[in-house]
Amino acid sequence: MLNLLRELGNALPIPFLVYNRKGETVYVNRAFRELSEEISAEEVVGKSILDFVHLEDRKRAKDAMERRLAGERVEPYSVRVKDKYGRYRIYQVMGGVGQFMGEKFGIITLSDVTKFEEQKVMLLTLTRALRHDVLNALTAAESYLEFSKELCGDCKNYNLLQKLEMSIERAVKIIKNLRDFEEAVVEGKLEKIDVRDVVEDVAKNFDIPVVVECDCEVVADRGLRTIFENLFQNAIQHGGTDRIEVRMKRVGDFCEIRVADCGRGISDEIKDKIFDEGFAYGKAASTGQGLYLVKKLVERYGGEIWVENNQPNGSVFVLKLRSWSL
Amino acid sequence: MVAEDDAAVLETVQVMLGDRYDIIPATNGEEAVRKYKMFKPEVVLMDVMMPVMDGVEATKEIKKIDPQAKIIGLTAYARKKGRELLEAGALEVIEKPFTRKQLIEVIEKYLK
Numbered sequence: 001m002l003n004l005l006r007e008l009g010n011a012l013p014i015p016f017l018v019y020n021r022k023g024e025t026v027y028v029n030r031a032f033r034e035l036s037e038e039i040s041a042e043e044v045v046g047k048s049i050l051d052f053v054h055l056e057d058r059k060r061a062k063d064a065m066e067r068r069l070a071g072e073r074v075e076p077y078s079v080r081v082k083d084k085y086g087r088y089r090i091y092q093v094m095g096g097v098g099q100f101m102g103e104k105f106g107i108i109t110l111s112d113v114t115k116f117e118e119q120k121v122m123l124l125t126l127t128r129a130l131r132h133d134v135l136n137a138l139t140a141a142e143s144y145l146e147f148s149k150e151l152c153g154d155c156k157n158y159n160l161l162q163k164l165e166m167s168i169e170r171a172v173k174i175i176k177n178l179r180d181f182e183e184a185v186v187e188g189k190l191e192k193i194d195v196r197d198v199v200e201d202v203a204k205n206f207d208i209p210v211v212v213e214c215d216c217e218v219v220a221d222r223g224l225r226t227i228f229e230n231l232f233q234n235a236i237q238h239g240g241t242d243r244i245e246v247r248m249k250r251v252g253d254f255c256e257i258r259v260a261d262c263g264r265g266i267s268d269e270i271k272d273k274i275f276d277e278g279f280a281y282g283k284a285a286s287t288g289q290g291l292y293l294v295k296k297l298v299e300r301y302g303g304e305i306w307v308e309n310n311q312p313n314g315s316v317f318v319l320k321l322r323s324w325s326l
Numbered sequence: 327m328v329a330e331d332d333a334a335v336l337e338t339v340q341v342m343l344g345d346r347y348d349i350i351p352a353t354n355g356e357e358a359v360r361k362y363k364m365f366k367p368e369v370v371l372m373d374v375m376m377p378v379m380d381g382v383e384a385t386k387e388i389k390k391i392d393p394q395a396k397i398i399g400l401t402a403y404a405r406k407k408g409r410e411l412l413e414a415g416a417l418e419v420i421e422k423p424f425t426r427k428q429l430i431e432v433i434e435k436y437l438k
Contacts, residue, residue, distance in 0.1 A: 132375055139402070141423075144338065168423075
């Protein structure tokens with residue numbers, strides 16, 4: 001049986017290894033051995049795989065291996081491992097836990113994401129440079145507009161200046177959405193977030209009352225703030241609501257967060273489109289990026305979002321996010 | 327003092343604030359540090375992303391020269407950079423685009 005498993009392991013094109021409670025490697029498959037000239041089966045078995053990982057990544061990898069064996073959830077993470085040409089390549093590590101003869105074993109697979117990571121860095125650098133330059137240009141434009149409005153006073157072209165102001169605001173919003181999106185997708189690992197704290201903090205930036213009931217700790221990051229900012233802004237700007245209620249409750253392994261307003265509501269014909277990229281509707285239409293960003297963030301957290309009608313009027317955005325204490 | 331490498335932004339800040347304050351312009355972090363030593367400005371508006379020496383490094387250098395220096399960050403960049411500027415010793419960070427009112431309010435707050 002063990003020989004069969006070994007053969008199957010060797011047939012798998014994805015590198016993987018099995019380690020015991022002490023962190024010692026007990027098995028590596030053929031694909032793993034081909035990663036590096038430094039790693040031969042004889043060398044690695046009985047030793048810690050951490051010896052082959054880049055020094056700066058070792059602590060993170062060690063923590064992940066221990067947490068996995070302790071039964072904790074471990075999100076995929078990246079480590080650098082030296083390849084057979086002496087260059088560090090970046091691998092995404094995923095894993096699981098197994099039990100054999102009463103002893104726990106950790107299993108990790110490595111996927112080579114070096115090219116993807118390099119492209120990501122290049123794309124990020126370009127995006128950041130572009131965003132920086134565009135925001136600088138908009139800063140200058142907004143300042144001159146401010147002066148033009150002062151000089152104009154109540155002149156006949158004042159409404160044109162207001163339209164120009166709206167266009168600049170829209171451009172700024174697009175750039176800031178892009179920044180939020182980038183930070184949410186690229187940065188940070190997911191962590192324990194207290195939803196009530198986030199909601200109450202975001203609510204301070206809005207002029208209408210926001211009622212919060214109950215509390216939840218969820219798997220998220222600071223992008224959760226962006227989610228509530230967008231939902232509140234939409235409820236006011238598009239729905240015209242004068243109050244927002246946020247209610248939370250635990251449903252199985254999830255926290256259900258209901259963000260309700262008593263505004264104009266969302267018609268059935270557009271309900272399934274509002275989370276699409278670029279979808280904008282009505283007089284108060286904005287960039288069409290806000291709810292798309294919200295959905296992408298929720299998906300990143302392993303959750304779901306949908307919209308329902310509120311009674312007697314308004315909308316309820318329902319977020320289903322993973323509870324932290326899984 | 328206004329440390330800003332983007333000529334258009336530097337010019338607009340000078341236009342916005344020139345009637346109220348004497349402004350010392352600097353176009354990179356190194357120039358900002360040098361001019362801080364020379365002129366000891368009451369308040370520094372410091373951009374984050376600048377050539378030669380960025381705003382975070384320049385803030386650290388100025389704080390070494392004068393721990394009481396009043397530095398206000400200006401950023402068009404990610405919030406992470408804004409946080410770095412605060413950690414380096416900036417009193418607060420204003421996001422671009424900013425208005426004349428915002429700038430005057432924050433400058434007056436620290437001139438008092």
